[in-house]
Amino acid sequence: MARTPPQHEITQLLAQWREGNQSALDDLYPLVYDELHRLARRYMSRERKGHTLQTTALINEAYVRLVDQKNVQWANRSHFFAISAQIMRRILIDHARRHQYAKRGGGARQVSLEEAATVVPDQSEELLRLDEALKSLAEMDPRRSQVVELRYFGGLNNEEIAGVLHISENTVTRDWNMARAWLYQQLTGSGAN
Amino acid sequence: MTPDRWQKISRIFKSAILLDNEARAAYVESQCGRDESLRVEVEKLIESHGKADADSFMNGVAAEAVAPLLTDSEARPEILNKGQRFGSYIILDSLGSGGMGEVYLARDTRLDRTVALKVLSPDISEDKRRMQRFRQEAKVASSLNQPNILTVFEFGEADGLTFIATEFIDGETLREHLHGKRLGLGEIVDISLQVLAALDAAHEARIVHRDIKPENVMLRRRDHVVKVLDFGLAKITEHKSPSAEHDSDPEAITQFRTAPGIIMGTINYMSPEQAQAHKIDERTDIWSTGVIMYEMITGKIPFSGSTTSHTIVQILEKYPVPLTKLVEAPAELERIVMKALAKKPNDRFQTAKDMLGDLRSLQKRVELDAELKQTLPLITRTQDDLWRQKKRVLVFALLGMLLVTAAIFAVNIWRSSRVSNIPPVTPAQRTLTYWITVQKFKNNNPYQDPFTLAGEINFEADYRIRVNVRSPQPGYLYILNEGPASGTPEYNVVFPTSTANNGASLVPASETILIPKTSWLRFDTQQGIEKLWLVFSEDVLAELEPVKQFASIETGGLITDPALNKSIKDLLDKHSSNKPEVEKGESLTTLKAGGKLLIYAVKLEHH
Numbered sequence: 001m002a003r004t005p006p007q008h009e010i011t012q013l014l015a016q017w018r019e020g021n022q023s024a025l026d027d028l029y030p031l032v033y034d035e036l037h038r039l040a041r042r043y044m045s046r047e048r049k050g051h052t053l054q055t056t057a058l059i060n061e062a063y064v065r066l067v068d069q070k071n072v073q074w075a076n077r078s079h080f081f082a083i084s085a086q087i088m089r090r091i092l093i094d095h096a097r098r099h100q101y102a103k104r105g106g107g108a109r110q111v112s113l114e115e116a117a118t119v120v121p122d123q124s125e126e127l128l129r130l131d132e133a134l135k136s137l138a139e140m141d142p143r144r145s146q147v148v149e150l151r152y153f154g155g156l157n158n159e160e161i162a163g164v165l166h167i168s169e170n171t172v173t174r175d176w177n178m179a180r181a182w183l184y185q186q187l188t189g190s191g192a193n
Numbered sequence: 194m195t196p197d198r199w200q201k202i203s204r205i206f207k208s209a210i211l212l213d214n215e216a217r218a219a220y221v222e223s224q225c226g227r228d229e230s231l232r233v234e235v236e237k238l239i240e241s242h243g244k245a246d247a248d249s250f251m252n253g254v255a256a257e258a259v260a261p262l263l264t265d266s267e268a269r270p271e272i273l274n275k276g277q278r279f280g281s282y283i284i285l286d287s288l289g290s291g292g293m294g295e296v297y298l299a300r301d302t303r304l305d306r307t308v309a310l311k312v313l314s315p316d317i318s319e320d321k322r323r324m325q326r327f328r329q330e331a332k333v334a335s336s337l338n339q340p341n342i343l344t345v346f347e348f349g350e351a352d353g354l355t356f357i358a359t360e361f362i363d364g365e366t367l368r369e370h371l372h373g374k375r376l377g378l379g380e381i382v383d384i385s386l387q388v389l390a391a392l393d394a395a396h397e398a399r400i401v402h403r404d405i406k407p408e409n410v411m412l413r414r415r416d417h418v419v420k421v422l423d424f425g426l427a428k429i430t431e432h433k434s435p436s437a438e439h440d441s442d443p444e445a446i447t448q449f450r451t452a453p454g455i456i457m458g459t460i461n462y463m464s465p466e467q468a469q470a471h472k473i474d475e476r477t478d479i480w481s482t483g484v485i486m487y488e489m490i491t492g493k494i495p496f497s498g499s500t501t502s503h504t505i506v507q508i509l510e511k512y513p514v515p516l517t518k519l520v521e522a523p524a525e526l527e528r529i530v531m532k533a534l535a536k537k538p539n540d541r542f543q544t545a546k547d548m549l550g551d552l553r554s555l556q557k558r559v560e561l562d563a564e565l566k567q568t569l570p571l572i573t574r575t576q577d578d579l580w581r582q583k584k585r586v587l588v589f590a591l592l593g594m595l596l597v598t599a600a601i602f603a604v605n606i607w608r609s610s611r612v613s614n615i616p617p618v619t620p621a622q623r624t625l626t627y628w629i630t631v632q633k634f635k636n637n638n639p640y641q642d643p644f645t646l647a648g649e650i651n652f653e654a655d656y657r658i659r660v661n662v663r664s665p666q667p668g669y670l671y672i673l674n675e676g677p678a679s680g681t682p683e684y685n686v687v688f689p690t691s692t693a694n695n696g697a698s699l700v701p702a703s704e705t706i707l708i709p710k711t712s713w714l715r716f717d718t719q720q721g722i723e724k725l726w727l728v729f730s731e732d733v734l735a736e737l738e739p740v741k742q743f744a745s746i747e748t749g750g751l752i753t754d755p756a757l758n759k760s761i762k763d764l765l766d767k768h769s770s771n772k773p774e775v776e777k778g779e780s781l782t783t784l785k786a787g788g789k790l791l792i793y794a795v796k797l798e799h800h
Binding site: 088089092094095097127130140141144148151152153154155174177178180181182183184185188 | 194195196199200203206207210237238239241242244245248250251254255256352353
């Protein structure tokens with residue numbers, strides 16, 4: 001299948017990043033992006049056959065494929081998940097954006113009455129708005145926005161998020177509650193900001 | 194909202210939501226004091242928290258929530274609509290679709306010019322490193338400013354899709370131009386000269402096109418200038434194989450990434466070295482130009498089988514019918530085309546310049562020759578014409594061509610008869626060529642065109658396959674499937690069955706055996722490596738003959754006799770040290786084993 005970057009390369013980059021080398025992340029990002037994107041597409045094509053899209057399974061698969069399991073330190077795994085959550089967010093947002101373009105088609109295309117009546121709440125639009133709201137949240141409160149990213153885009157559970165961010169699980173729960181309530185407010189327009 | 198304010202709200206919020214309604218109101222009020230707007234904001238947030246719960250807002254993960262939109266409309270994200278904005282372009286019209294993606298007529302809003310926009314399908318553009326190499330080559334080719342090479346304006350990405358903007362040629366492809374009509378000699382030579390001029394310039398810059406075919410040759414309407422398209426593009430769809438040219442990534446694994454349609458469309462123009470995924474150079478383009486010329490002259494593609502694999506066998510083995518047997522054509526033209534179509538690159542024109550030179554000389558001669566100057570279509574030869582042709586040949590003999598041509602024909606005819614009549618048998622060696630046809634299925638119906646490959650890819654659950662084998666030798670063939678289960682294997686008999694080869698294990702020489710003949714093999718749900726044992730023996734194998742009785746569609750050929758499974762395993766184990774030599778080509782794998790018995794496991798990984 002796809003040309004897989006050498007495992008040791010990724011493993012090393014992860015270690016360097018964990019040790020605080022930010023440029024390692026720049027090198028890591030495209031490698032992981034390619035792999036996740038490829039896997040996501042494969043999962044998405046399975047989705048057509050009635051399976052659900054399992055983000056965690058997907059990231060796990062990427063992890064197993066990309067990282068040398070023999071020489072890996074456990075802490076690398078959470079870092080891998082952290083970057084993967086970020087990348088999944090980008091992949092999904094790209095898809096949603098493309099979907100929006102495709103849907104808009106000829107710009108001011110006329111929609112027939114029947115068509116207009118069957119328009120359902122559009123998930124892609126909602127996802128794009130969520131992404132925007134999450135960016136605003138990150139400006140005020142980077143940690144809470146990261147919790148959302150890890151949980152909602154990365155599919156991590158609270159325990160894993162706590163491990164990635166070095167906070168307690170209780171804090172993860174509280175951060176999530178707050179962030180989600182605020183995002184809901186932003187998206188439903190019930191917020192007064 | 195300032196971060197300070199936000200922190201204040203969140204501090205009150207996190208405690209408040211743990212309280213019941215009454216206590217909560219009191220708590221919020223006590224915390225906010227006289228700051229009314231703070232109280233309102235906290236209360237709104239608490240309300241949102243409750244509603245979000247009730248709405249199951251952001252339950253699950255994003256990928257699940259958006260999954261529906263990733264299905265249908267995302268199946269072909271590269272399809273754009275008229276009027277749609279795409280980066281700084283506006284789509285004006287669709288120009289058609291190719292294997293690599295869709296082509297549009299578009300307006301570049303920055304420079305206000307019309308361009309052809311090729312949007313690569315995500316499958317193609319996924320491999321960033323390969324894309325990078327393609328970009329380099331295409332840019333270099335374009336920068337040569339050769340009038341017969343299509344100019345590339347821009348590579349870019351928009352909406353997550355990779356695109357190439359090139360000059361727009363108002364005209365038709367050579368494929369369209371050829372449709373249903375025969376060209377005159379003058380036009381054929383003129384088109385060929387322009388293609389060769391493009392190749393000559395590119396080859397000088399060490400760029401090999403790799404995919405010269407009528408679809409990649411455009412004829413401009415107003416002046417019939419020829420433009421060769423897609424320099425370097427073939428690079429990103431090429432397959433990799435151990436014998437392929439080395440590149441910067443030695444860890445690259447064999448991959449079949451070409452969409453089925455592409456290989457079907459391209460294969461006829463592939464050179465023998467390309468079809469075998471050997472190292473290729475400029476001379477592969479010489480071959481493909483020869484194929485195009487042959488097609489323009491005779492109206493027939495020289496190498497064309499009923500399947501991809503048959504075509505490949507023809508490319509490797511068959512010598513095309515001489516042009517002069519099919520049409521009235523100058524012998525010198527025949528010599529040029531046949532030289533381009535030499536199986537060995539060393540026997541071809543070594544450069545496009547050489548071929549260009551010979552063709553130009555011919556053109557001059559043709560122009561001098563009043564009879565040949567007419568650009569009437571070449572006439573298909575009939576019996577009546579034959580003696581007239583003889584006279585014409587004499588004319589060319591005066592030009593000193595006859596001896597050369599005759600010699601080449603003699604050699605070719607001798608070679609082709611040798612290929613078809615005398616199988617290249619080496620004593621005590623078994624040779625077996627195999628390839629696999631893959632048919633995707635969707636809802637139990639065939640989906641897209643089948644494609645073929647030499648060996649191992651990751652098979653998806655809905656892929657069904659057919660195994661094709663062929664040997665220059667007759668022999669007894671047995672094919673057994675061993676699933677990924679551990680423990681003592683239970684084999685499934687794949688061959689012989691009642692449908693393929695009429696149930697006999699003895700297969701004739703030089704005949705392609707399709708297994709199964711009319712249906713497909715499908716994988717069961719157990720994931721992992723499926724081994725397909727190919728056993729090819731000079732003598733009948735008593736150990737394996739009994740497998741026939743288990744060939745049944747109902748049981749999938751499962752061999753239920755433990756004793757038989759054991760003896761099969763023993764046989765396979767016993768010969769496991771005698772590994773055949775494996776020559777993996779692009780679409781065929783050839784196995785060669787010393788002795789009278791060849792055993793090889795094709796490993797198919799499936800999900």
